[in-house]
Amino acid sequence: MERAAQGADGGAGSNSSSRSSSRATSAGSSPSCSLAGRGISGRSAVAGFGGGGSRSSPGSVAASPSGGDGRRREPALEGVLSKYTNLLQGWQNRYFVLDFEAGLLQYFVNEPSKHQKPRGALSLSGAIVSLSDEAPHMLVVYSANGEMYKLRAADAKEKQLWVTQLRACAKYHMETNSKMMNQVEGQQKNLVHAIESLPGSGPLTALDQDLLLLKATSAATLSCLGECFNLLQQSVHQVGQASHKPVASENILGWPGPKSHSTEQLKNGTFGSLPSASANITWAILPNTAEDEQALQPEPNSGPELVLSEDEKSDTEDKEEAELGVMEDQRSVILHLISQLKLGMDLTKVVLPTFILEKRSLLEMYADFMAHPDLLLAVTAGATPEERVICFVEYYLTAFHEGRKGALAKKPYNPIIGETFHCSWEVPRDRVKPKRTAPHSPPSREHLIAGDPAESYKLRFVAEQVSHHPPISCFYCECKEKRLCINTHVWTKSKFMGMSVGVSMIGEGVLRLLEHGEEYVFTLPSAYARSILTIPWVELGGKVSINCAKTGYSATVIFHTKPFYGGKVHRVTAEVKHNPTNTIVCKVHGEWNGTLEFTYNNGETKVVDTTTLPVCPKKIRPLEKQGPMESRNLWREVTRYLRLGDIDAATEQKRRLEDKQRMEERKRENLRTPWQPKYFIQEGDGWVYFNPLWKAH
16 A cells, blocks of 8 residues: 555655644634644644744634534644655655544545545544654554554654644543443433333333343443443553553543443342242242251261262163243343343352253263263373374364253253262273274264173263362263373353353363373363353353373364354364474364364374264263262252253252252351362362372372
8 A cells, every 4th residue: 555655646755854744723613622622722832833844823723613614624633744664665754634523543645635535544542642762753653453653753842742632632532432331321221220110010011021122132232332442441551561651541541331230139149139020930049948958958078989880870861952942931031131240240149040951960061071982092092192192182172062962052050069970981992992093984873882891991980069169160080991080170150241151161181191101281162152042052162272291292272153244153173283393293173063174294184073973871870879969869850840841840949959058158157167078189279089090000
């Protein structure tokens, strides 16, 4: 663009002169845009243009524009400045125009062309204007969107005039945006108050579907606008830091965000007077009766228990979940919930409706990530460190499809503190081999059923909820024959994001291959429930890492969220790298719940279809042999009523479990007795299984 501009003005952009001739004029229709209105008098403005061939008009500077006489609006400041283009072309003279009312700094090839389309324009709302020592009389304008103009004035006085006016314009428009946001917030509060003031019965009530939708979407829109405004503030602050110049705090103007009075109702995990849109859904947390407390006496924490293999049977639990097509009575409840949440709000203590739950605990969901144990055990069979890390990446990427039940958007039960889940898998030995060198066989969705236990590897799994606030889950699995184990701790942190819910999986896992002395440290992606008002669906997002310090191999895996416009869903890409030589040994792309293509550095490729991988059913003890705090036994009544479609009864059973947890927590606080998990011990910021394989060998 600059080359074209230079050719068009016939040498007006030469480097021979960096002198500028600027003049200030009235802002036309806006009194606040005159120089006098910006704190610069006509006298000082004239002085600013003194010498060096600069031109000024005292009358126009100090004039008080009426804006009502039909005159064409004039810019607040205009003149020639030198603009830095690039190393090849250097500095070029351009004619700049500051449009105060529009909040734009525009430039043209020369003054005669200023009535044509500008060569470029920079938005000044939230911009940073700083001085620079790179060149004489230099100033730099950093736009909030990341663009930057490097400019030079004719002399120090003219530089100061431009700096003053540009800063004033940036401040004015930032303040205007903040005022507009406050006005919008006030109007949204009035809307909410008007809706909530409607009678409980009659032709138009506070629970009218359209009004609830209006209430929810207006709150979400306001929250999103506030988040955008905060991002703008952050970018302004970052630009100011990058300029290495002190930025006056008055230039970092802010809107504090929506202060919805209704969010107070969400404290302590209750909705207080939240009206229910359906008699079948219980929201408020009710105190236990004496009969309830007697029936739900806390179980003494008796330490680790032995789970006998002979008691475990192949899992026959129905894993199918009905699609969460939100019914009308349920939609009004969700709408009311959304209307009272604030963007970014932590949902840990918010009681969610029972009808969105899937019929398994979060602890069991972690076990379902192990549905392809043959791929996990194949990691240790790799002949080289490179092959082993690639095998682990393959297992990692294929684990989420079965563990997440595809893209179905339902929420597992929040585990109760002290809750445990035990299971195991028997993996046929002939299925465990390095996958890269394994002979090709057609994919099959059949289950991996082991016959003779002597011909199988045993993989054991135990999970436990070790903390309530914050909610931390731990799980450990091991195969003694292959000398392999995984120890993981995860803190699930959920937040409201407007029309979706995000869940961050904070923590890490460690895969240990004792035969090779290798440890692979890995993290987990975030999960998002999208379109919660229509047909909810789940996607994974974020960057995760896999690292082995001993071998120097690492992998970076990116779960791509769907762009707002276009794009594919459930995309994932990965690179496996040997860090000492900076060599990429494998690349992966595809969908985490579909087809994955692996490309190796020797040119070979392999395609894995996660939907056709055989599933190894886990083995679990029958309910009658499970302890009272084991997941399926603990949640059995909630699950039973969900299967029957009795949401009211399921909600009541869920309430009893959660109330019992709160009651026991209060007792421990009163006695100042910390919770002692059965199977995991806290070590630093993490948690470790009490008798791990690496300590037993």
